[in-house]
Amino acid sequence: MTDTTIDTEVAHDDQADHGDHPTEKQYWVIFAVLAVLTAVEVAWSYLGLSGPALVLPLIAMMVVKFILVAGIFMHLKFDLSIRNGGVFSYVFAFGLVLAILVYAVLLVTVVWPIG
Amino acid sequence: MTDLATPVDGGSAADDHNQHQDSHDDHAPTSLGLSNSKLAMWLFLGSECLLFGALISTYLLSKARFIAELTAGNPNVIEGLMPAEEVEALGDGVRGSFETLPEIFNEMAMEGSVEPIFDIPFTSFSSFVLLMSSLCMVLAHKATEERDYKNQRVWLATTALLGSVFIGGQIYEFTAFYREGLTFGGSLFGSAFFTLTGFHGVHVTGGILMLVSLLVLSFRGKLKSDRSETVELVGLYWHFVDIIWVLIFTIVYLIP
Numbered sequence: 001m002t003d004t005t006i007d008t009e010v011a012h013d014d015q016a017d018h019g020d021h022p023t024e025k026q027y028w029v030i031f032a033v034l035a036v037l038t039a040v041e042v043a044w045s046y047l048g049l050s051g052p053a054l055v056l057p058l059i060a061m062m063v064v065k066f067i068l069v070a071g072i073f074m075h076l077k078f079d080l081s082i083r084n085g086g087v088f089s090y091v092f093a094f095g096l097v098l099a100i101l102v103y104a105v106l107l108v109t110v111v112w113p114i115g
Numbered sequence: 116m117t118d119l120a121t122p123v124d125g126g127s128a129a130d131d132h133n134q135h136q137d138s139h140d141d142h143a144p145t146s147l148g149l150s151n152s153k154l155a156m157w158l159f160l161g162s163e164c165l166l167f168g169a170l171i172s173t174y175l176l177s178k179a180r181f182i183a184e185l186t187a188g189n190p191n192v193i194e195g196l197m198p199a200e201e202v203e204a205l206g207d208g209v210r211g212s213f214e215t216l217p218e219i220f221n222e223m224a225m226e227g228s229v230e231p232i233f234d235i236p237f238t239s240f241s242s243f244v245l246l247m248s249s250l251c252m253v254l255a256h257k258a259t260e261e262r263d264y265k266n267q268r269v270w271l272a273t274t275a276l277l278g279s280v281f282i283g284g285q286i287y288e289f290t291a292f293y294r295e296g297l298t299f300g301g302s303l304f305g306s307a308f309f310t311l312t313g314f315h316g317v318h319v320t321g322g323i324l325m326l327v328s329l330l331v332l333s334f335r336g337k338l339k340s341d342r343s344e345t346v347e348l349v350g351l352y353w354h355f356v357d358i359i360w361v362l363i364f365t366i367v368y369l370i371p
Contacts, residue, residue: 030250098165
């Protein structure tokens with residue numbers, strides 16, 4: 001087989017092997033959603049809002065983008081349903097949650113006296 | 116870790132498939148039943164959360180201190196953010212009357228004393244470029260699994276190119292900030308900002324080197340479908356770097 005040839009039968013077997021992983025079209029759709037969210041984020045920051053009206057939607061959009069990249073591009077969404085019992089999800093989530101907790105406590109402890 | 120040095124010859128479609136199937140059959144012959152390489156990468160990424168959590172926290176802390184001192188009217192805080200003559204030209208009325216960093220810079224810009232320090236349209240373009248590179252990375256992985264080696268090389272090269280564009284943009288941005296007076300040693304805010312964004316830039320640079328290594332392996336015929344996990348591991352790292360930029364872009368650039 002040459003480098004550029006794709007054996008359709010083999011490719012079909014392979015897709016079955018990888019279960020629910022997204023198709024190429026779905027990856028493009030996710031990218032479009034991420035791009036639109038980024039555009040909305042930037043537009044929102046130019047609306048002249050302040051306080052929670054500015055910050056909360058920006059945080060919400062940031063979290064959605066985070067979940068889309070980690071869940072779809074990094075395949076964590078499919079981690080639970082494949083063969084490893086979601087171990088990779090838990091390993092990553094442990095580090096993430098630990099970081100958020102440790103530094104949230106740090107910031108509250110240190111910033112509070114400044115305020 | 117996956118052995119990158121072991122050659123895999125081209126062979127027929129059947130051979131290629133058999134190799135691929137074998138790699139799945141012995142995908143995780145470990146005591147945990149998991150791929151050691153993938154588990155190690157996820158543990159590494161989990162620890163990276165702590166590193167960037169520390170850097171982002173330090174940035175937020177230094178910004179809080181900066182704003183507290185600025186609203187208290189300490190002119191020394193402004194020094195290090197702009198040339199000394201511009202600081203003197205501001206006068207006491209400007210300092211100490213604003214609550215947030217963008218307000219300070221925007222007011223200064225309105226008075227013509229200094230341009231806003233963050234170029235949001237430019238940084239937005241950089242964010243778009245990095246998101247696009249994540250898409251290319253995942254398509255490179257998919258092409259590897261489907262034995263479409265031509266597209267594998269195209270997407271890997273495009274990912275590396277987009278990463279390079281991002282780094283080029285960051286170098287341009289750092290240079291512009293330096294000329295505006297925001298330096299690494301000039302203020303606590305400057306130190307925290309450059310440390311955070313600089314560390315991210317170093318991670319992107321490391322990712323580009325990994326991508327170039329994959330490209331070399333691919334051209335040598337050593338990155339066939341049975342090595343798709345190698346592409347996936349580099350992809351995990353690349354997507355993580357993208358995720359960190361999603362956080363930095365919102366927290367540092369968009370939220371006052």
